[in-house]
Amino acid sequence: MPSVSKKALLGLFMLAALGRAEETTDGVVNDVVPGFPYGSEKVRGVNLGGWLVLEPWITPSIFDNAGESAVDEWSLCATLGAEQCRSVLEQHWSSFVTADDFNQIAAAGMNHVRIPIGYWALKHLNGDPYIDGQLAHLDNAVKWARTAGLKVLVDLHGAPGSQNGFDNSGKRGSIGWLQGDTYEPTKDALRDLAKRYAGDTDVLTAIEAVNEPLVPSGVSEDGLKQYYWDSWGVAREASQNTTVVLHDGFLPTESWNGFMTASAGVWFVMMDTHHYEVFDDSLLAMTPSTHASNACNFSAEHVQHSDKWTVVGEWTGAMTDCAKYLNGKGIGARYDGSYQGSTAIGTCDGKYQGTTSDLPQAERDGIRQFIEAQLDAFEKGSGWLYWTWKTEGAPEWDMHMQLAAGVFPNPVTERKFPGQC
Secondary structure, three states, X not given: OOOHHHOOOHHHOOHHHHOOOOEOOOOOEXXXXXXXXXXXXXXXXXXXXXXXXXXXXXXXXXXXXXXXXXXXXXXXXXXXXXXXXXXXXXXXXXXXXOHHHHHHHHHOOOOEEEEEEEHHHOOOOOOOOOOOOHHHHHHHHHHHHHHHOOEEEEEEEEOOOOOOOOHHHOOOOOOOXXXXXXXXXXXXXXXXXXXXXXXXXXXXXXXXXXXXXXXXXXXXXXXHHHHHHHHHHHHHHHOOOOEEEEEOOOOOHHXXXXXXXXXXXXXXXXEEEEEOOOOOHHHHOOOHHHHHHHHHHHHHHOHHHOOOEEEEEEEOOOOOOOOOOOOOOOOOOOOOOOOOOOOOOOOOOOOOOXXXXXXXXXXXXXXXXXXXXXXXXXXXXXXEEEOOXXXXXXXXXXXXXXXXXXXXXXXXXXXXXOOOO
16 A cells, blocks of 8 residues: 555646646636535435445345345355345345435435445455446436436445445455555545546536545554545546545544645545444433434534535434344344443334334434434535435334435425524
8 A cells, every 4th residue: 555655646646737726616626617516505415325235234134034144245145155146136236226216315305315335346356255236226326316306426335355344344344444455456446436427427426435434443544544645536537526525534524624625736525424323322322302412513513613515424313223233233232232231221122123104203203303403413514415215124214214204304404393503
């Protein structure tokens, strides 16, 4: 992996041709217009989680049908074998998200979808059990988004070796990204992704370099910074007006201030931060009103102090971790004390596994209150993308079900609990 200290930054290769980046008040840089007016128009969107990168809690049936050893997409394909895994995934890709989903998202007043994809859709490493074929469905998504009037933020959600050790990276366990021979394949995958959609920047307006690299658990901060520079250069090889999205690496978002700004000669860079309040015992014990205050404070302390466009690219209305396999297949929930080392706060009792309409009215009101607070808080920055659009039965997380049950505002600007932030 290149050393960041050498400043041999691929990201600056275009400057000789285009000169110093100069941004005007309307976001135009060097006469280049971004594909979406980030900063002046709010991002309002949703993630298509669990579609092109599997997560056991979003589609538990796929993993249950494969047996105990299947805990992530890597082990699913290793367990089933390539032929059967391809059959299972092609069926899932073709049915889980369709053109009608894009139409429903637009009808609710949103303007973006964030689509996770793994490196294995573009590049295979020796020993990978993954199967490819996702790109044809991503192509369809771009077409459906264009028809529906939506913009696409495509997100490299899984990197070689795993950038966080979570099952959402494709492989649960240790963090191996930026170690061994993982750097160049990641950059190559991002390059291929950017080049593939270089002619679609009217729709695919942003590309996220990598999702949730876990700096506090071992991802090199210097290595991540170098990768971000290189990612900017890779994106600029393909197009001048695609916005490059950087996740904060679980560091305070404002700690990235001064990094990759216009003064360094770069343009169209956006920060992504994620906010969840279900992965800590003390947070799980809070009331909806306290959760709402936390969201307002998070925005005030972090999102609004960033020197770049900043979106909250993942967040949820959930206030428990009761969704089946949310913490990982075979791992319990903190809320009911079945997670190792946790103390029970309440009971999951199956009510958090079903439909949103089945939840008691008081709980539906609490979720809506929390959702509305976050909508207001995150629009004080550049906007938001909810996690996630659809699940097999996680009512606190499933926007599709929440819209139908009147739990997620429809349109998204409607408020039952105004003025929380």
